[in-house]
Amino acid sequence: MFQVIAGIQPGLATAERSAAAMVFEAAVMYRYVTAARAGIRRDRRSGRHKRGAGVVADFDSQVAAERFGSALAAPGREVAVVPVTGGIRHRHLIHRVTVDPAALSPVLDDLTAVWRAGVRRLVDPAPLGPTEPRWLRRQEYAVSAWRGVLLAGRPVRNPSALLIRTPDLELSMVLVRAGRLLGAPAVTDRDGGGQFVRLEAGDTVARLLRAIVERLPAGWEQRTRRHAIGQG
Template sequence: MPPPLDWLTLGDAFEAACLLRCMPRPAELRPQRGATHYPAPVVEFNREDAAQRMRQLLERLDVPVEHEVSVGGLRRRYEVHRLRVRREHRVGYARLLEVGWRQGRRELLAAPVPGASTARRVWVPRLAEAAWRSALLAGGRHVRRHILGVRLTDRELAAVLIRSATLLGVSATLRPGTGCFLVSVADGPDRALILHRSTLAPARAGEPA
């Protein structure tokens, strides 16, 4: 059993794992039945900001990545941002994100603990913010006049978002769709709070985001 991550490392590893779970695995890397699905050494994003956030998190975790951009489409052009973990770092990367996901999920889903440490009271809401930030960056945004939602194929991540919304003081709903789950919050104060809490503050000079 690997040792638990410190809070700072956990925050980055959990957010990176959430970003990964938002995205389908590239076709050539899809596992056979019964194989472990996460984490993949290659991930493709259709948004540059999601790819840049993933790259930033992995660099802070000392996991170098190669960033490739390809352009497709005829009338409607689109970009695909592919991040590839270097072969010599893949074992450590896989372990780090697995531990980050399991530990972060456990912290979020656990019932509030009376007398919790100051660090836990500070960091658990930060994990909740990271989960929503990842979903809004890399998930399928489903914005309507009355809701802010994200489409996900990962059931566990959907459950984490529901719990994270509760920890942030917002009520979220989960609806199954065709091949996916829709997690949404109501328009108005709930939507504004989720967007505010999941937006990164500008980094000060000399500080990482």
């Protein structure tokens, strides 16, 4: 298991809580990019997507890949971000995160376990006071959910809303719940044959989400305008 989430207890120090939330952010990013590639043929024996030796995930953004890779780092584990050319009809640069092939299966298992634990934490209906450690941790996980999706995905903005394509129903549920916890109500929507999570209120929500993401990929502003609903 990733070192930063070992031995989580209710009384964690702030730095430790933040480290745990960072790993959940990585799990969200992994969930997003693997769900988006759901059309790739799966290995019938393992049920996992076929991939190169040691390849964990591919990202369009170098910032996203490096942030994801930093969350995987652990003593004795080498993580690399390698630029490669991808695509068949339309060639483009992607940023590939790799580990030693022997470490790949444990890394993927850990990402799955972290995702499941984070989802349970976010959807927990128990009312919590704003000074309770569990409430603080849940808020951090809500921030991590949106930050991870915005870094890994392609946000679409219009004058009245911000939308993020969500190729996975459970991920949509997590984003709606996280938005509610952060005071930014979100709803699921379908348009142009795709599923989205929509955050209403235009510029107010856009400013909130920009504050959530510590570093946005270069060209994020232009990219959100270029990718219209239902396009690439």
